[in-house]
Structures are given as structure tokens and as C-alpha cells.
Amino acid sequence: MEALKERIIKDGKCLGEDVLKVDSFLNHQIDVALVRAIGEEFARIFAGQGVNKILTIEASGIPIAYATAAAMGNIPLVFAKKTAPSTMTDGFYSAEVRSFTKGTVSHVVVSEKYIGPEDKVLLIDDFLAHGEAAGGLLEICAKAGAECAGLGAVIEKKYQGGAERLRAKGLRVESLAVITSLKDGHIEFEQTR
């Protein structure tokens, strides 16, 4: 997605070789027009697959998931929570998610009421790095008996291997900007898209 890549080049900042900071437009301050265009692009890519629900993880996946759900005809959006809130009084599905950046393991949870065998779910997230977050969402879909139509990631850091790992599990992965290297503060994109 050209507009996205241009924006990453203009406003993205490399923090070492592993972290790309895009908090001026994607995950702290949000450029609403860009995020809407991102949602429309995911809706176009995953059209005709019978997707009836969007699943993401709080917090930075939420604006993108909302824009995608809106572009797919106002289908419901569910966001997995990083801790089970006191109001989650019924059963829930959970999955472990490791964070390589923080060196932690957490659980993400989704209420049993909002995902089930009748659902065809599209996973949405801002970043695809090692694939841990998306892997957790995929596990929740499996536990719920829901079908998963694929993962839409805004920015993929290909060299961290997440897309490869998820595709090996049979998941369709579509990333709007694929980064092959952040070496020496230079953002290099895969040229095929």
C-alpha cells in the first residue's frame, strides 16, 4: 500500500534493528484518514470470503480493526483483552502470548459469547513481528471452533519470521507494508508489493 509506505518513510523512526516507531500516526496518535484507507484495503483484500467478524488485541489493533469492520459492512469487531476484567463473568477462551520486546508472557482472553463455530473470523493487527499475538488469536479461534479467514497486518517485519510461522500453520497472511530490514536506521521494504 503506497500511501502507507510513504508515511512510514516520512514519519517512521528506527529504534535499533528490531523496533519501528510509528506512534505519530498508527499506535499512539492516530491518523484517522489513513487508518480508514487501511481498513478499506483489508476489506478489498479479504472480500468474498464470508468474513462475519473481526478479531484483534487491545490496544493498538483496535482502530485498524474498527476501520476494517466498518469497511466490511459494519460487521462486529471483538478485541481480545490482556487481562480478564471483573465483568467477564462467563466463560472465556485464552491463549498465551510471548512478547519478545518486553521478555514477558501474558494471556489474551475473549469471552465465549462472542466467538463460536458459526464465525468466520478475520484477524487484524498493527504489527506482525514474531507472530506471537496473531498466533494467540488463531489459537482462540481454534478453541472456539471458529474458522479463520486470515490475518491482515499493517506492517510486517519479515525478518522476524512471524508470517512464515503463521503460513506454516495454514493461515493466510496479508501485510500492507513488508519490511525486510531496519539496519543502520534505514527502512527497507520488500519490493514485490
Place this chain on the structure above:
Amino acid sequence: MEALKERIIKDGKCLGEDVLKVDSFLNHQIDVALVRAIGEEFARIFAGQGVNKILTIEASGIPIAYATAAAMGNIPLVFAKKTAPSTMTDGFYSAEVRSFTKGTVSHVVVSEKYIGPEDKVLLIDDFLAHGEAAGGLLEICAKAGAECAGLGAVIEKKYQGGAERLRAKGLRVESLAVITSLKDGHIEFEQTR
């Protein structure tokens, strides 16, 4: 807002006298069409005030804040984070927020880069209870030298006193559904709106 109140009556669940569970449409699963209408209502209420930025707290404020930012002409949306991420390498403003439900005190943070004296900020949140979260956002606006146009809350639990406390600080507070009691599992609305 009638459509909202009807939905709360239809799908809201009382958990004791203090907690209203609306996770089927507002803060776990999201009804995108309803949230868009909520955003349009806030845009109507706060029109003509020169608002140029929306500020909320992760995570459940984000869809509503996004819808409001979109309805106000795609102005930027900033969400305060509950922990400073490793990528927040520049300065940030922070404020203490107490949670009465969880019995905890946390800090919310906003990067100095995304709020400043040039901003007229509209605060948006899903719930207004004791007013702690909104109070924290108001404090961040003050630290940043930004003007605050008011708070738009989707559901206010009036008997917990947050709106009164915030108005005493000079903040304009507009809630789309004002609840006066959750006693005996019955949701009672203020009748004046």
C-alpha cells in the same frame, strides 16, 4: 441518545449496584454502526468549539474516540497508554488514575509530541463513574498547556459522582446515557435527556 438507551436496556447487564456490563456492544464486542452514531452525536454536541484533537485512554475508549474523530472531520486521535512503552523514548506527560473497581493506582501517559498549547482537546471515554480516568486526562491537558473543550462520556453512572467532580473543576461534561441507579438489577435513567 435514545438508540443507546434502548440498547443498554436490551443488552446491558447489572453486576451488583456499581457495574453495568455492556461488553456485547461497547467494550469487548463492538457494534460498529452504533459506535459510529455515538461519534456523530459527540461531533454534533461539541461542534463549533474549535476542537482539533481527541484524547482517550486505552483500550475501550478507542473505538468511540475514533468514531468521534472521524465525525469531526478526521481530526487526530491520541490514546493515553497505561504504561510507557519502550518506544516512548522522548518526554511524556503522566497522571495518576485510581481504579475503584480494581482498587489500584496506575499512571496514564501521553507523549509530549502529541499534545501541546496549540491544541483544543475533547476527552472521550466509554464510562464516566468516579471521574478518575477523565480527571487524569484533564491533568495531562493542563500539564501540556492544552485547552480542554470538555468530556464526552457514553454512559455516566451519576450516583458515583464523577460528572459533578469534573464540573466543579470547570470541565464541560456531556453524557449520552445518564444512569441514576442499578439497584435490584434495574437500570434507571435520568429522564431529562
